[in-house]
Amino acid sequence: MAGNAPLSKLNLSPRIIQWFKEEMHLQPGQGIKFFGKVYGETNAHTGFSAGMARCDHPNKPVIDTEVDGLHFYVQAADYWFFEGLDAQIDYDEGIDGPSYYFTPNDGSKLDTVASASVKSQHTDCNYN
Numbered sequence: 001m002a003g004n005a006p007l008s009k010l011n012l013s014p015r016i017i018q019w020f021k022e023e024m025h026l027q028p029g030q031g032i033k034f035f036g037k038v039y040g041e042t043n044a045h046t047g048f049s050a051g052m053a054r055c056d057h058p059n060k061p062v063i064d065t066e067v068d069g070l071h072f073y074v075q076a077a078d079y080w081f082f083e084g085l086d087a088q089i090d091y092d093e094g095i096d097g098p099s100y101y102f103t104p105n106d107g108s109k110l111d112t113v114a115s116a117s118v119k120s121q122h123t124d125c126n127y128n
Contacts, residue, residue, distance in 0.1 A: 006105045008082040010034065010065040010072050015091040016098055017067050023097075028069025030056045034089075035074070036081025044085055044102035044110050052098060 020026050033055035040049025058064075060076040072089075074082050085102040092099035104110060 008063060008074070008079070008084065008105060009086040010063055010074070011086060011088045012065065012067055012072060013088075013090040016089050017070070019091050019097070020070065021068075024054055026054075026070050029071075030054070031058065031071030031073055033058055033061075033073040033075055033078070034082075034087070035078035042100055042102055044104075045081070048081065050081070050087070050098075050100040 020032060024032065026032070031054075032052050034050060034052050036045065036048045037051040038048060041047065042050055055073060058071075058073040058075050061071075061073040062076050062079050063072075063074040063082070065072040084104055084106065086105045088101040088103070089098050090101070091097070102110070
């Protein structure tokens with residue numbers, strides 16, 4: 001993790017929070033981890049897309065955003081994908097799931113086109 005760079009943030013829309021509650025059957029105290037995976041793209045990554053999986057007990061979380069008692073994590077081993085970026089996670093009706101949009105957290109601009117990422121089947125919470 002960068003020394004003086006601001007820590008990345010996860011910003012989740014109310015609609016995606018509701019989707020997680022309904023589709024992932026989340027209850028207060030439970031959570032979701034986000035990570036980068038090979039293949040695909042985001043507006044900030046080429047060759048990598050964002051993934052997510054149910055994770056109630058993360059391994060070394062470096063980001064823990066709590067909303068309505070639910071935890072949304074990035075683990076230390078996955079921080080490379082988020083470093084220097086804030087993630088806006090929203091509901092995408094077209095894929096019936098989360099979409100990810102990244103912005104640099106240093107005030108700079110990205111020179112790419114936004115795209116959504118599909119749900120991941122990565123389920124091992126302690127994978128990293």
